[in-house]
Amino acid sequence: MRAEAVLSINDYFNVGDAAERFGRLCDETGELLESIDKSLSATDSSSPVYRFNEASPGEKVEMDKTSYEVLKSALDICELTDGAYNPAVYYSVRAYGFGGSLPYPDSEEELPGDEEVGAYAELASHFKETELTQEGVKYYATKPDAVCVVDGKTLAMKIDLGGIGKGYAADKVNELIDRYGFEYGYFNFGSSSIALKRFKPDSGFFTMGFTDPRGGYYGSSYFEMNVSDTCVSTSGDYEQFYSIGDVRYCHIIDPFTGKPVQNGIMTATVIGGSAAENDAYTTAIMVMGAEKAIEFIETKLSDRQVVFSYEGTLPQEPESKKYFYYTNIEEGGYKVVNPSKYSPYVAGQNVA
Secondary structure, three states: OOOEEEEOOOOOOOOOHHHHHHHHHHHHHHHHHHHHHHOOOOOOOOOOHHHHHOOOOEEEEEEEEHHHHHHHHHHHHHHHHOOOOOOHHHHHHHHOOOOOOOOOOOOOOOOOOOHHHHHHHHOOOOOOEEEEEEEEOOEEEEEEOOOEEOOEEEEEEEOOOHHHHHHHHHHHHHHHHOOOOEEEEEEEOOOOEEEEOEEEHHHHOOEEEOOOOOOOOOOEEEEEEEEOOOEEEEEEOOOOEEOOOOOOEEEEEOOOOEOOOOOOOOEEEEEEHHHHHHHHHHHHHHOOOHHHHHHHHHHHHHOOOEEEEEEEEEEOEEEEEEEEEEOOOOOOEEEEEEOOOEEOOOOOOOOO
């Protein structure tokens, strides 16, 4: 879950004890992030998540409150998204060269085979069978009684809560900012999870640009909107990826296939509500593909603002790649930065 964290408070420091309060807020934020990382780390042997991963199939593992809460949220959203969000894609992520110290594959021959990733996907499908229980002040998770066999090795299910964990951390820091009485500023955790207050007393909103996943240079945006007093989460295929030939392989894994997503959606952003939930929702949208994602957004996320970008073709130009955007934000509430490049996505008319 380790990522760069930025805490910025814009309240005027010459008023009262604001500077002293900011110092205490920074200290407490650092302690909080360290505590969450220790709870959710998949590599720290003292972490409940690490112990869960190393446990035998069917074993009951004691969790702490943080890991229990995040795991419960992950299970709830796995159910809500019909499995499109699933943090049990641990083995597939690593098989494709992500989440570890191994170099990326250089050729198709170095990629994992269909039988291997199919086994990982079948194992991940048992994530929803994880059982959570609370006994007094203690928390437990019982691991699904499922295994897969790859290259003669018997593997039990493992999870990685790092993605949703960053959103959880943003939510908790957001609560801290409120507790310390600051109204202006933001907390940015790894650029994918952001808790926003207001910008300044004389300008209440932030103008946020959403990264153009095919922008060609750092800092380019395809979409802009004004935001304040909200949480924003983004997933995209442009942060961790490699290409072999004309095929892009990114770190976001489709749990149904065990392979990196390649359905046309390049990036998804969800605004409003909980950053932890939004982290999971953006991953699920990337997995669903455009048509299912739009149905999900319209039926399950009507209380949030959603944007995704899409790479596809038009029926009349099947050989030419085009770029599109979809949003449920009302017209006038956003700006398309490069309308000659990005056109509105029209359901049923754009194909990957």
